[in-house]
Amino acid sequence: xxxxxxxxxxxxxxxVLLHSHLLYAGSGNVSLKSEINxxxxxxxxxxxxxxxxxxxxxGSLNFDDQYSNFNLTSTTLSNESNNAIQVLCPEGxxxxxxxxxxxxxxxxxxxFAANYQRAMSNGNGDYIAYQIYENSxxxxxxxxxxxxxxxGGSEYTIRLYAEAVNTRVLQKGEYTDQITITINF
Numbered sequence: 001x002x003x004x005x006x007x008x009x010x011x012x013x014x015x016v017l018l019h020s021h022l023l024y025a026g027s028g029n030v031s032l033k034s035e036i037n038x039x040x041x042x043x044x045x046x047x048x049x050x051x052x053x054x055x056x057x058x059g060s061l062n063f064d065d066q067y068s069n070f071n072l073t074s075t076t077l078s079n080e081s082n083n084a085i086q087v088l089c090p091e092g093x094x095x096x097x098x099x100x101x102x103x104x105x106x107x108x109x110x111x112f113a114a115n116y117q118r119a120m121s122n123g124n125g126d127y128i129a130y131q132i133y134e135n136s137x138x139x140x141x142x143x144x145x146x147x148x149x150x151x152g153g154s155e156y157t158i159r160l161y162a163e164a165v166n167t168r169v170l171q172k173g174e175y176t177d178q179i180t181i182t183i184n185f
Contacts, residue, residue: 042089042152042185045081049183058085058181061132061162069169074137077160085158089185093152096184099132101144102177112165117143120164120175128175130164137161152185 042049045058059079066073077083089095104119104127112129119127134140134148139161142148150156 040090040093040185042087042093042095042183043155044088044183045079045086059083059160061130061160063130063162063164068172070164070166072163072165074161074163076162082157083159085160085181086155087158087183088155089152091151091153093185095150095152095156097148097158098182098184099142099144100180100182102179104177105144111167116165118177118179120177122171122173122175124171124173126170126175128164128166128170130162130177132179133161133163135159135161137163 057079059077059081061075062078063073063075077085079085085097087095087097102118104121105117107121107127108116108119108129109127116129116131118130118132120130121127132142134142140146140148142160148156148158
């Protein structure tokens with residue numbers, strides 16, 4: 001009888017183990033959602049730029065030291081990106097680059113107003129007229145009403161040339177202006 005009891009217990013344990021294994025065996029499916037939301041952005045001088053964001057400084061147009069009675073001088077854009085503005089936007093983007101009139105446009109000396117839309121000021125009421133062009137003097141005149149338009153997908157390089165003009169003896173000192181560049185894409 002001991003053997004039978006032992007045998008019954010072993011069969012019971014085996015039956016429980018068998019059923020417990022069957023109760024936990026199986027498989028199931030679950031889903032995992034992955035997503036990303038891409039904002040409109042371009043690389044401007046190798047920096048990620050979202051639509052509507054502001055880049056602090058893209059360079060300068062420095063005419064260097066001139067005599068106070070200079071007539072005509074020129075310069076090109078100077079910056080850390082090969083002296084250019086490099087724009088790379090997504091393929092299919094319609095890119096438009098605009099240069100505003102600067103902070104002194106209402107003070108361009110009258111004799112230059114027909115050909116120059118911007119002015120540098122010394123802060124004391126003296127102004128020097130200047131104009132910017134794409135690439136060179138023979139390039140596109142970049143008035144506040146014009147833009148540089150191109151399609152995204154490959155890098156577009158904008159080089160700037162600037163010319164300042166004067167016909168009188170001006171006060172010595174530093175003359176400056178600030179142009180805002182808008183890049184729509």
